[in-house]
Amino acid sequence: MLRIQEAAFDLGAEANAFDATGAGAVVTFSGIVRDNGGLLIGMQIEHYPAMTEKAIAAMMDQARARWDLVNVLVIHRHGYLPVGAPIMMVATAALHRVAAFEAAEFLMDYLKSRAPFWKQEITATGATWVQAKPQDEAALRRWGK
Amino acid sequence: MLRIQEAAFDLGAEANAFDATGAGAVVTFSGIVRDNGGLLIGMQIEHYPAMTEKAIAAMMDQARARWDLVNVLVIHRHGYLPVGAPIMMVATAALHRVAAFEAAEFLMDYLKSRAPFWKQEITATGATWVQAKPQDEAALRRWGK
């Protein structure tokens, strides 16, 4: 299941709605807007709608091909998000914990550097584009890319 | 926060109640009783009450010492659990995703092999003690133990 949306979502409700029938292990990851030492008031997330679904669906297919997953979910928001708001979440369900953890980390590493979103930090004095981090690009090497 | 209990818990409610103020990343893991190909009707979990809290609290202290965590939660059940029931959960909150993922995996690896719980699989014909897996013991090596 993949949802790209502007609206907020409820982590707990999504976790409970996530069908893990037959699974032994469920991992969720959620990203939240940090206040960055009190400087931030929010974040503006731009995206490339025609590409976003296509790119993330391909990542999810890769995860399903690589690990034996009972279910997988990605929700990613765009638009204006205040500090403390949920940005995105991933959920994975598998028979065993290693597959559930690895698939969630794989998806996170790919979402960071290969999903067409661009974050802008909003402070009282202006807006700054978030720079991609070299370690995020490096993280992809773990998956043989 | 650490809770050892016989009662069921609600993953979504626990995830939402988990205080992640100031964090950028929240990871949850939950373990569920699998039906093992339709053979299982449930699981009986025995534990060593006087040791359980002590052992898990020490694991949580180790995780907090090793990663910069905003919050950490472990819930582990004992007693009789039917197929599909939640067995346990871990939640970690950190500034960045790597710390949240690693701390959750560390706790899971330790809970598997170092928390005094013993699982018994209940089928229509009887009860069988679950054998510890060599790979669970091997998983601890990742953490330098």
Add this chain to the structure above:
Amino acid sequence: MIEVLYFAWLRERIGLPRETVQTSAATARDLIAELCEKDARYGLAFADISAVRVALDQTLSDFDAPLAGVREIAFFPPMTGG
């Protein structure tokens, strides 16, 4: 004729989110050269091409891939999702 899309600071520097361009450029690299001749804003946006990513028909690609048959090309900085 190709649809050209810009995102994030590329969009801001160029001053528009998308445009239709009449071109016979063989690659993204050629198209950038054409655009840079047209207006100084493009030169500013594409000054450091190592900071730019390109997608052809919504798939991440490279600057030397052929544009033949491509309907939509997008330029953007390294992605910061998740």
Add this chain to the structure above:
Amino acid sequence: MIEVLYFAWLRERIGLPRETVQTSAATARDLIAELCEKDARYGLAFADISAVRVALDQTLSDFDAPLAGVREIAFFPPMTGG
């Protein structure tokens, strides 16, 4: 005098969850030898000591650690939590 606890299949084979034992055993290994002399059930439970773990006063330990000052000793199979 020491409290001795048994869990999982050790508890089942020995037939009781805990007992108070009068002993001057210096280590867990010595205590096991004493118990095995007492009754055949202990011999069965402790036949393969590589499948048994020991905790002294609720802390995982080893069979040769000194029992001096220890109030509670527990024997159990490898743990299967999580």
